[in-house]
Amino acid sequence: MTVLRQSVQSSLLVSAFAGGLSVAALAQGQLAAVDKVFADFNAPDRPGCAVAVSEGGTELFARAYGMADLEHGIPNTPATVFEPGSVSKQFTAAATILLALDGKLSLNHDVREYIPELPDYGETITIRHLLNHTSGLRDWGSVAGIEGWPRTTRVHTHTHMLDIASRQKSLNYSPGEYYSYTNTGYNLQAVLVERVSGMSFAEFSRVRIFEPLGMTKTEWRDDFTRIVKDRAVAYSRTRDGAYRMNMPFENVHGNGGLLTTVSDLLRFTHNLETGELGGPEFLKEMHTQGVLNSGRTIQYASGLFIDQYKGIREVQHSGGTAGYRGFLTRFPDHGVAVAVMCNNGSANAGGLAHQVADLFLGAAIASDEAAPS
Incomplete structure (x- = not known):
């Protein structure tokens, strides 16, 4: 052969x-x-x-x-x-929804209840807005590129992502007004899952999704x-x-x-x-x-x-x-x-x-x- x-x-x-x-x-x-x-x-x-x-x-x-x-x-x-790549997003959504079904969060609640670092824009961004890409938040990677640190030029972490998101002074549009694909909403969900579950996002996913489905x-x-x-x-x-x-x-x-x-x-x-x-x-x-x-x-x-x-x-x-x-x-x-x-x-x-x-x-x-x- x-x-x-x-x-x-x-x-x-x-x-x-x-x-x-x-x-x-x-x-x-x-x-x-x-x-x-x-x-x-x-x-x-x-x-x-x-x-x-x-x-x-x-x-x-x-x-x-x-x-x-x-x-x-x-x-x-x-x-x-x-x-x-972004095929990953459905796994993040699954983790978020499992927590909602556990009664630990509501998809219709303000995401700032869980991530208070985000500014108060005078309009409510719900977790459901994050799931659907209708939040009005900018894509953190695009902003990082404008700042001179495009992805792959440094080891970006959730800390960097949160820093960029927390400095967004205004939304691109009112939440729910438009659909605009952005990675920020899904990175925020990973942070949210960690804070609500008390486990790392990786560990929560392993225990609640990967192992039960035999994804070894x-x-x-x-x-x-x-x-x-x-x-x-x-x-x-x-x-x-x-x-x-x-x-x-x-x-x-x-x-x-x-x-x-x-x-x-x-x-x-x-x-x-x-x-x-x-x-x-x-x-x-x-x-x-x-x-x-x-x-x-x-x-x-x-x-x-x-x-x-x-x-x-x-x-x-x-x-x-x-x-x-x-x-x-x-x-x-x-x-x-x-x-x-x-x-x-x-x-x-x-x-x-x-x-x-x-x-x-x-x-x-x-x-x-x-x-x-």
Whole structure:
């Protein structure tokens, strides 16, 4: 077996797809097509990706392509740990909502009850505003860049984030007036969870989310110097075509910063169907889309985009941190979920995930496109 072939690994197929395909047919058909989707990343001289697909909560396969570590010649495997960037936000939202269900906080309360460092703007910013990106707070990373310390130029921490947020003299808009994506709201939630629970955000997540769901290779990057077993090095490509390391050397997390595998992502997204962890009210809050003051419903819920893909209902989020890329998507009406993560900054994880989804939603897509409008 060549090094290249070793870099493309698959878990055992434990189920046939619900379209009636046998395991053998799935292996010969869909898997070959999946390999083709990732062909550009399947080389011993470039960083790559991992992908996993589940149906009805059962993982059909997990495969990996390209290299996890170019310097040491280590290939990606289905068990490789990546950072999925803002895919992390749904985990932060889950922690916040679990505390609300515990009766420890209210999503409709003023966030200043828990984080008094924030200025009094004369208007109430609720925790729900943070969940939906409708708070009016500026993105702390953008402000840090204006101040001469863009992300990656120093080891940013939650202390830095809080300092920037506390110095924002006015809001971009009245809370609930508009939707404007900002990392600040999710970093504030991580701080809020720590203060309300009395545990570090990483520990709370481990005890309340990761361990109960069997996510054995998932943790937060709350200390970027910590050794993480099986972690892929992140790379970006320069103009001359060479790859250079591009790692997220920062300790802020909650907005991003999750360390995980494609299989662990599928475990979490399946729980967003079953509610085994959290129950019906948890599912309701996770999928409650924001409503602006005008009454307009936005696509963003609690760390999740509720949207459509080729006419099919989709729940998804993309992400990118330094040279990492990620995309986690779920098609509730068809029971299909796809997780893609890459350590190649040139990868379009969302595009790759949708190409894979097409292979398993083909009949549904064709049926929807053929339906009269």
